[in-house]
Amino acid sequence: MNLRPERDADWWEVEALFDLCFAPGREALSSYRLRDGVPPVAPLCLVARDGDGILGGAIRGWPVRVGTARAILLGPVAVHPTRQGEGLGGWLIRAQVAEAARQGWDRVMLVGDAPYYARFGFAPLPGVRMPPPTNPDRVLGLALTPGAWDGVSGAVTRADHRGD
Numbered sequence: 001m002n003l004r005p006e007r008d009a010d011w012w013e014v015e016a017l018f019d020l021c022f023a024p025g026r027e028a029l030s031s032y033r034l035r036d037g038v039p040p041v042a043p044l045c046l047v048a049r050d051g052d053g054i055l056g057g058a059i060r061g062w063p064v065r066v067g068t069a070r071a072i073l074l075g076p077v078a079v080h081p082t083r084q085g086e087g088l089g090g091w092l093i094r095a096q097v098a099e100a101a102r103q104g105w106d107r108v109m110l111v112g113d114a115p116y117y118a119r120f121g122f123a124p125l126p127g128v129r130m131p132p133p134t135n136p137d138r139v140l141g142l143a144l145t146p147g148a149w150d151g152v153s154g155a156v157t158r159a160d161h162r163g164d
Contacts, residue, residue, distance in 0.1 A: 001056055001088065003095055006045040014047060014058045021078035030131040031111055034073060035062045038158050043103055044072060044096050048088055056083040059092040061100065066109070066128050067154030071141070072100050074110040093120050097142065106148040109141040109156070127153030 006014060044061030057079040064073045074096060079088045097120065100108055110117065111134055114124060122140040130139050139156075143149045 001048045001050055001091075003046055003048050003091065005043060006047050006058065006060070010047050010055070010058075013055050014060075017055055017058055017078050017080060018076050020080070022076065030134045031073060031075065033131050034064050034156060034158050036158070038062060038160065041072065041100075041103070043099055046092055046095055046099075048092060056080050057088045057092050059096050061096055061108075063159040064109070065157045065159045066107075066125075066152050069107065069152045070105070070159060071107040071109050071152075071156075072105050073156075074108050075112075090120070093117075097144070101144040106145045107141060107143055107152070109139065111138045112140060113138065114140060125149065125152075129155045131156070 040060045040062050044059075046059050047055060048057040049055055057077070059077040060075065062073045064071050074093070077089055077092055079086075079092075097108055109125060109128065110122065111130060112122075114122070114137065117140050120142065122142045124137065125139050125141040126136070128139050128141065129136070141149050
């Protein structure tokens with residue numbers, strides 16, 4: 001598999017993969033309200049293709065604010081059903097987190113299953129509130145710099161492309 005930044009020409013294929021991997025109405029989720037009208041952070045949007053150019057997985061990242069702090073909202077991340085179980089999802093997550101650190105971001109968050117994302121260092125963020133109806137136990141964060149989540153709390157809101 002080859003990993004590279006998503007290009008404009010990948011958009012329709014990535015959207016089709018997200019549609020395939022997630023329930024109908026995925027764009028009605030609270031996380032999509034934070035993405036609406038805000039461009040993703042381009043260097044954090046990655047695609048994985050095999051040697052024949054077939055899309056195996058994709059991940060995107062969006063700027064958000066948590067109170068006054070900026071963060072990356074990881075996701076969506078999806079792996080084509082024919083490629084699941086190969087570690088591709090983990091590769092995409094690790095690559096995005098590493099790139100976010102290189103880009104100068106201090107913190108990453110997501111909404112997901114704590115037991116799965118704990119392997120990547122994500123932990124619950126009890127003081128962080130996603131728009132309803134998000135289950136607060138599924139709001140997770142990862143500090144890219146030591147202590148980056150210390151004292152950070154409040155509502156998660158939309159941000160511009162720099163996280164401002």
